[in-house]
Amino acid sequence: MLEIDVARRQGDFSLDVAFTAGSGVTALFGRSGSGKTSLINMVAGLSRPDRGRIVVDGKVLFDSQSGLDLPPEARRLGYVFQEHRLFPHLSVRDNLWFGTKRLPVAERRVSLDHVVSVLGIGHLLDRRPTGLSGGEKQRVAIGRALLASPRILLMDEPLASLDAARKSELLPFIAGLSRQFDIPIVYVSHSMEEVLRLADTLALIDAGRLVAIGPVEDLLSSPAYAPLTGHGEAGSVLAATLSADEAEFSISTLSFPGGTLKVGRIASPPGSPVRVRIHAHDVAIALFPPVGLSVRNQLPAIVRSVTPIDSYLTDVMLDCGGCPLWSRITTEAQSELSLKPGMAVTALIKSLTIARGDVADRSDILPG
Amino acid sequence: MLEIDVARRQGDFSLDVAFTAGSGVTALFGRSGSGKTSLINMVAGLSRPDRGRIVVDGKVLFDSQSGLDLPPEARRLGYVFQEHRLFPHLSVRDNLWFGTKRLPVAERRVSLDHVVSVLGIGHLLDRRPTGLSGGEKQRVAIGRALLASPRILLMDEPLASLDAARKSELLPFIAGLSRQFDIPIVYVSHSMEEVLRLADTLALIDAGRLVAIGPVEDLLSSPAYAPLTGHGEAGSVLAATLSADEAEFSISTLSFPGGTLKVGRIASPPGSPVRVRIHAHDVAIALFPPVGLSVRNQLPAIVRSVTPIDSYLTDVMLDCGGCPLWSRITTEAQSELSLKPGMAVTALIKSLTIARGDVADRSDILPG
Amino acid sequence: MSLWFTLTPLEREALSLSLLVSGWAVVGSLPFGILAAWVLARRDFPGKSLFDGLIHLPLVLPPVVVGYALLVLFGRKGIIGGWLYDWFGITLAFTWKGAAIASAVVAFPLMVRAIRMALEGVDRGLEQAARTLGCGPIRTFFSVTMPLAMPGVLAGVILAFARSLSEFGATITFVSNIPGETRTLPIALYALTQVPGTDDAALRLCIISVVVAFAALLASEILARRMRARMEG
Amino acid sequence: MSLWFTLTPLEREALSLSLLVSGWAVVGSLPFGILAAWVLARRDFPGKSLFDGLIHLPLVLPPVVVGYALLVLFGRKGIIGGWLYDWFGITLAFTWKGAAIASAVVAFPLMVRAIRMALEGVDRGLEQAARTLGCGPIRTFFSVTMPLAMPGVLAGVILAFARSLSEFGATITFVSNIPGETRTLPIALYALTQVPGTDDAALRLCIISVVVAFAALLASEILARRMRARMEG
């Protein structure tokens, strides 16, 4: 649980944001200069709100009314800074150890070896930060924050300078961390893929104000926020259950009220809850169920609404057994198909367009 | 023209790379710590190769044999550093002006106003860099390098900390710059989207060695480099020509030897050369031409090869009028369709899966 | 070592006394120097300029005046000196301890300024990082700020040591010129210059001072270089 | 101003002479100080330690010795002084110019050390950035390195000025005590301390020195603060 209600002026810029986020990962998403870093600096105790209140898991960190302002070190947080801030006088190993060594052994919840191997920084341990590459520094900074076994983790674009391969290794690790130890994470990112993969709650910030906050599913399914979340990113997020596992083809079948979806194999027991993001532009619509098609997911659906966006794009909202499923087609296709609310159609979704990053195994947090 | 042939040891890391790249944008792509920054530092003259030769547009910048080593200021280059390096004692305006003001007016090819408006930093001009947000700093750094009207531009992950919206504004600007003024750009990036959008030549670097270099089309179309370019990124890149423009639906039709492709409207005259990247996972295969489908692009094709990757994925190489078109389907779909080389099929590509970023208008560089 | 034995007993006495006095002057004032530098670099309070001025006082006033001031304060009849004597039986005036205090006071502004500059150069972002990692302000100071400011602290120490080695005016005024107790190198040198025909002996003392200072300087440079190299390794 | 008129003529003379001498000492030695600091901070060459040692010499040796050395070098019969006199008709001995040189020499190590520390603190990455933007090394120095090192240069200047204000030993040895020419505040002060029963007059001179130094210090603090604020704006 994270309760934030803060206001602060800095120069011409004023920030005034209030929200409550559940445990798990809260993503802060917003344009450059919208105030994301300023906000988490206040949570960390590095800058002082002009007024407000910050509560993490019932513990009040800051309250301008009672005058309470815990210093950063009493907040037990891990902060991965936008500019890494490694200690130049310490080796990589000592940087990593910095937060751990002061902790009683009983409170150390993350092991050095594990972090080092996930981050792939074993060969750097005896180096000093100065000679490291940009991405190497960033990885060490992530490790340092994790190893402090924090009660809340603040991450400011931690993966921005990492390559795709490293990113896809780190994302599940960070997600797992939050779940395993029940650490709330506030995660600043520009990448929808990361947000989808990690976040439970999405907070959209613009020009120092909170535009919307809510479950990732809701916000990303709503075209209203598309200008903020990124135009090409409109889509639906479905909550599904892992129903079967076709080992032969490494395919997992997910069931949701609208039918079943086949996606790349998820190594979780059947019955696990799963979140699937389906990009609207990946959903094709067929008037008749097609045959002889490589497309695995063919879902019967009813057209609920047809919204032309412009001369090029048209958004179609389908109803798959009660779940909204957005499809984005060209206006030209719509002129040919003449879709109307109430029509029965088939939604086509290639299994492979549901990238691994779009399927989040959430069995650790949601009760099975 | 950029000729690089350099070797250098730093600590345990040794770099030895030689390649020649045409004018236009050369992307350096490689994992964190593979030596990308080290390489462009040598081009910039900030670190000295142990041996080698660097030539830009016929001008020798460094040659260990003749002992030539031009100092950075004589190389006339623009460098956007990975860590921005703005001058803290100067206002944003003076930072931007820093490289320009020493140039004779005749050599100033980029105007301050233009750069400022594209980068959206007009409201920051009188600020000092210290208070800027991460993305704001990065934008100023880009502007500063551009305004020096360099003969070669080195960019080290310049867009890493920018949001998607800003990125899609900047990419065409940078691409245009290179074309308009014929400035070679060496562009370090982790993002395939950026590489595709910008790069003519792609250089893949791994552990200090050049793995491959070639036109972006070739390297990205080859699954051999998929482990380096990113697994989810396999696909084809087609060279096409803009043939018609359906203004009513804001759709452009591209023709290539395999047929026509409909994509979002490109504002270029008919006949312009265009590059289209088609992700393998966005290509579905139908045994019979389907009807009543929203999918716009239905291309007749011949199966050339079927390569099972693992129990989940199978890559199918299609031949569309002589152009290779990769399709990635699930192994399960393959077991149902039983595709074999020589079979005639229909390739289905949703117009909208060809994102704007995947279509690069290249009319400025390639002769129409 | 062989050098040592070519020295006259007077030279040996003055040299070891100088090392003792300068060493203690530096070591003893270092904690206060660090504290004062930290206060000046990081705190803002009314009267800060006054405090800064007070610290610079020994630099601004001729050493003889500083010596008189010390005599008045720390002499056996002085405000502090009398109290020290009555309660602890400590006598500073006319002992090497007093010479160390005189040196320390005169060198203090130099030490503080160097350390202060070093502290001001330490990236606050790194201190913030340490705070978020669970270090309180004091721990942060010792585990991040100080190590990063170390080259500057070293510079302060070496400046103070060099200044101590040459300290004469305040010392002779405060603790006089007492062989074996307060006759350090510069005081012995002064004594020599006050009587005719001692140019050679004076020159020897000069050379001894210079050699000691060079050695200290060299050691500090090597240390500083090693520290810098470690940060770049 | 009203303060000025409450001063005795002797005090006024000593004060304006001190300001003249210290001002010139600082201004004249600043370019050399910056140069020496830059060489020490950025160059590596054989004999660097020796060079560093030479610069520290005036700090290590008692001022009287420094004064004597100046006499030998810059006196009318001295190596440099003789040459200056023969070629330019410049006499340093017994003039305020000589006093300025004595002050400059004695304050030089302090100035160099402060500037050197400031230069060492300047981020090389920023210099590299300036180079890629077309600035040669010298331009880079003046447009990036120096502005960033400015607070440290200011510290060096103020240290040197304060030290000059108190300079006595080298000055009196080199240029003697000549009313209206070389009788600066510390020299006037010293003369007073040598005569019984002049404590009040001596105290007045002390206070004048302190006030001047405080004013300079305050001005430098305000300037430094403004510089820092500008970088954070």
Added chain:
Amino acid sequence: GDVRVFAAASLTNALNDIGALYTAKTGDKMVPSYAASSALAKQIEQGAPADVFVSADLKWMDHMVAQKLVDPESRFNLLGNQLVLIVPANSTQGKIDLTPKTDIAALAGEGRIATGNPDSVPVGLYFKQAMERAGQWGAIAPKVAGADSVRAALTLVERGEAPLGVVYATDAAVSPKVKVIGVFPDSMHDPIVYPFALVAGKDSASARAFLDFVRSPEAKGVFVRYGFKVN
């Protein structure tokens, strides 16, 4: 017991020799402290552990007597010195007969007259007194370079910075680089004396014994050897 002697710095060599003789004779040690008379006086005022005070001029001793810091009964003037006019050894200036009429300002020409600071250093004070009595001070004063000790003044002449200097005979005698061109008649100034006295409250047998020893022929011999006049 040991005797702590606070003495003017110009007596360093002579008193050291005498101290050695004293120790040889009595087994007691003489612990000296040589500094400017002014510094020593202030130190004694602040409780310095001195048994004997030897000043280079009368003023500081008078001051001490007035402050009741020395035992006036024990005070005596032992040593004397002479004021001499010196020039660099290579100077062409020949010996002159110094009288109050001698035009010293003219002798200096464009140059300066190096001596102790006429307001504070004894040698300068004596010189000033002599010139005042001769009515010449007005012409001389602008030419005086006031050093902070006799030795410093001597150096200025040795190095040829000043063409003329006024120092004590004892100092001039030791330097080969200067020559004495004239001796100021004693009548032109107060007698140059070095007063000795017991520090008040430090009246010990050994201190008195030392003061007696200083006046012994043995000690006087040492002083003479260093060029002092002994009363």
